Amino acid sequence: xxxxxxxxxxxxxxxxxxxxxxxxxxxxxxxxxxxxxxxxxxxxxxxxxxxxxxxxxxxxxxxxxxxxxxxxxxxxxxxxxxxxxxxxxxxxxxxxxxxxxxxxxxxxxxxxxxxxxxxxxxxxxxxxxxxxxxxxxxxxxxxxxxxxxxxxxxxxxxxxxxxxxxxxxxxxxxxxxxxxxxxxxxxxxxxxxxxxxxx
Amino acid sequence: xxxxxxxxxxxxxxxxxxxxxxxxxxxxxxxxxxxxxxxxxxxxxxxxxxxxxxxxxxxxxxxxxxxxxxxxxxxxxxxxxxxxxxxxxxxxxxxxxxxxxxxxxxxxxxxxxxxxxxxxxxxxxxxxxxxxxxxxxxxxxxxxxxxxxxxxxxxxxxxxxxxxxxxxxxxxxxxxxxxxxxxxxxxxxxxxxxxxxxx
DNA sequence: TATGGATCCATA
DNA sequence: TATGGATCCATA
Numbered sequence: 523x524x525x526x527x528x529x530x531x532x533x534x535x536x537x538x539x540x541x542x543x544x545x546x547x548x549x550x551x552x553x554x555x556x557x558x559x560x561x562x563x564x565x566x567x568x569x570x571x572x573x574x575x576x577x578x579x580x581x582x583x584x585x586x587x588x589x590x591x592x593x594x595x596x597x598x599x600x601x602x603x604x605x606x607x608x609x610x611x612x613x614x615x616x617x618x619x620x621x622x623x624x625x626x627x628x629x630x631x632x633x634x635x636x637x638x639x640x641x642x643x644x645x646x647x648x649x650x651x652x653x654x655x656x657x658x659x660x661x662x663x664x665x666x667x668x669x670x671x672x673x674x675x676x677x678x679x680x681x682x683x684x685x686x687x688x689x690x691x692x693x694x695x696x697x698x699x700x701x702x703x704x705x706x707x708x709x710x711x712x713x714x715x716x717x718x719x720x721x
Numbered sequence: 722x723x724x725x726x727x728x729x730x731x732x733x734x735x736x737x738x739x740x741x742x743x744x745x746x747x748x749x750x751x752x753x754x755x756x757x758x759x760x761x762x763x764x765x766x767x768x769x770x771x772x773x774x775x776x777x778x779x780x781x782x783x784x785x786x787x788x789x790x791x792x793x794x795x796x797x798x799x800x801x802x803x804x805x806x807x808x809x810x811x812x813x814x815x816x817x818x819x820x821x822x823x824x825x826x827x828x829x830x831x832x833x834x835x836x837x838x839x840x841x842x843x844x845x846x847x848x849x850x851x852x853x854x855x856x857x858x859x860x861x862x863x864x865x866x867x868x869x870x871x872x873x874x875x876x877x878x879x880x881x882x883x884x885x886x887x888x889x890x891x892x893x894x895x896x897x898x899x900x901x902x903x904x905x906x907x908x909x910x911x912x913x914x915x916x917x918x919x920x
Numbered sequence: 921t922a923t924g925g926a927t928c929c930a931t932a
Numbered sequence: 933t934a935t936g937g938a939t940c941c942a943t944a
Contacts, residue, residue, distance in 0.1 A: 579926070607878055609923050630925040633936085636835035637924080644882045665933090668927060676935080679806055683843045687885055714926060714941070778938070808935050809932095829937040832924080836936080864921090867939060875923080913929070913938060922944085929938075 523557040523566040523699050526660050527674060531684045532646070532694040537653055543693070546615045546623040549592045550655055553585035554699055560708055567705035574669040577713030578629035582612070585627060589613045594625070604650030608641050624654040628672035635672035639684060639694070646692040653693040660700040668713065674698040722756040722765040722898050725859050726873060730883045731845070731893040736852055742892070745814045745822040748791045749854055752784035753898055759907055766904035773868040776912030777828035781811070784826060788812045793824070803849030807840050823853040827871035834871035838883060838893070845891040852892040859899040867912065873897040 537543050559566050561584065568576060590596045594613045603622065613625040624645060626638045635658060642654030658672045674696065684694060736742050758765050760783060767775060789795045793812045802821065812824040823844060825837045834857060841853030857871045873895065883893060 574928085577926080628925095631830065631832060631927080631937095633830060633832040633836045634925065636839050637832045640835050640839075640879050640882055644879065647882065647885060670928080670935085670937090671926080680839050680843065683839055683846065683886070686846060686887065687882070688887070773940085776938080827937095830925095830939080833937065869923085869925090869940080870938080924942095926941075927939085930936095932934085 523554050524702055525551065525554055525697055526662075526700045527698040529674075529681065529696045530693060531681045531696060532687070532689050532692060534689055534693075535691040537691070537693040540621075540652075542615075542617045542621050543623065543653055545617075546653065547655075549589060549594065549615065550625060550657075550697075552592075553588040554657065554697070556584045556588045557581060557699075558584060559701075559711060563708075566702045567708045568663070568666055568701035568703075569706055569708050569710050570666050570704040571706060571710070573665060574667060576667045576711040578668050578671055578711065579714055580711055581629060582627040586613060589615075589625065603645050604648045606641075606645045606648050606650045608644065611641070621652045622650060624651045626654070626656045628656055628658045629668075630672060631670050632672045632676050635677060636680070638672075639677075639680075642694060643684065643687055643689075646689045646694065647687070649691075652691060653695065655695045655697060657697045657699055660698040663700055666701075666704075667711075722753050723901055724750065724753055724896055725861075725899045726897040728873075728880065728895045729892060730880050730895060731886070731888050731891060733888055733892075734890040736890070736892040739820075739851075741814075741816045741820050742822065742852055744816075745852065746854075748788060748793065748814065749824060749856075749896075751791075752787040753856065753896070755783045755787045756780060756898075757783060758900075758910060762907075765901045766907045767862070767865055767900035767902075768905055768907050768909050769865050769903040770905060770909070772864060773866060775866045775910040777867050777870055777910065778913055779910060780828060781826040785812060788814075788824065802844050803847045805840075805844045805847050805849045807843065810840070820851045821849060823850045825853070825855045827855055827857045828867075829871060830869050831871045831875050834876060835879070838876075838879075841893060842883065842886055842888075845888045845893065846886070848890075851890060852894065854894045854896060856896045856898055859897040862899050865900075865903075866910075
């Protein structure tokens with residue numbers, strides 16, 4: 523998969539110069555590039571037939587596997603991060619006990635992206651994270667995958683709100699990702715039975 | 722319906738003393754008290770059979786009708802509110818061209834409540850609103866209505882984040898509401914076919 | 921029970 | 933196409 527846009531909604535105190543961040547961001551870039559479809563093919567081909575015909579659940583698996591291999595804590599994160607009682611982030615990287623980078627792959631509903639960001643803001647405010655990265659599909663991907671999934675277009679109007687939260691030291695980065703190519707010969711990504719799916 | 726909790730997450734510059742607010746809040750209280758089930762019965766009785774067996778869509782209708790009667794603009798709000806490009810709020814009250822009170826009845830998914838609040842924060846920051854009110858079901862109601870609907874319990878952890886947004890002049894109020902009584906003899910509130918419902 | 925998610929709806 | 937919503941799933 524490829525990265526088509528990177529936006530730093532909050533950036534204070536030169537986080538991007540730290541060695542922790544450099545390693546963490548390298549891992550994140552590599553993990554996004556590792557995402558392929560069909561799994562194992564080495565490139566992300568998306569079948570453009572139909573409207574919203576591809577599911578989203580299996581997409582992130584190669585990324586989380588790579589992060590796990592690189593020493594990130596995946597799923598089952600500590601429910602307390604510097605006093606922030608929150609549900610899990612998708613992955614967490616920490617070199618010390620003090621500095622953490624949070625990673626969220628957002629293919630839930632767009633409204634869920636608001637919660638994910640509010641959660642990372644909470645941890646940034648309390649010092650539980652020094653950086654939070656949210657990955658969402660690009661505008662071009664929207665029509666091919668499950669309807670109403672998180673996307674960068676609908677988040678744009680809110681960048682201003684999040685930029686008004688005073689974080690002394692922290693980075694909030696939003697990354698838009700996209701298929702490498704469209705290809706009618708690959709299988710559609712399967713959908714689950716959750717949400718309002720017919721069962 | 723009854724109000725069981727009122728939380729002012731942001732309150733700056735004594736909005737609650739203004740006459741616009743006093744009239745607007747009176748309307749909101751009256752509109753919540755006007756919500757009944759079955760519609761026309763004058764009191765909100767909820768059938769407690771089953772898990773998450775009641776739908777939520779018809780609940781807010783009596784409230785919005787009352788607000789409309791009191792001169793609030795309901796639905797189809799201007800898509801631009803002091804430069805804030807946003808989707809509609811459920812209702813808007815304005816005595817002048819300048820001062821507006823926004824009203825959101827939240828029975829979408831809990832994550833949608835995060836978007837609703839982020840949206841009202843945006844308008845508060847830009848001066849499009851002087852007050853925003855979000856109404857959500859109480860903890861006690863959760864088990865009887867559609868699963869994962871917005872509720873005050875899951876929002877509590879985020880009050881801190883929203884309180885950190887510097888609003889010069891504005892109020893952000895969250896209101897928890899609840900049935901007047903449980904009653905196995907009333908009909909279940911019908912559900913729509915959206916979401917992951919079987920059709 | 922709690923929590924992030926995945927899915928499709930309705931209307932403009 | 934755009935946008936708020938409504939509904940049920942999966943797992944801890």
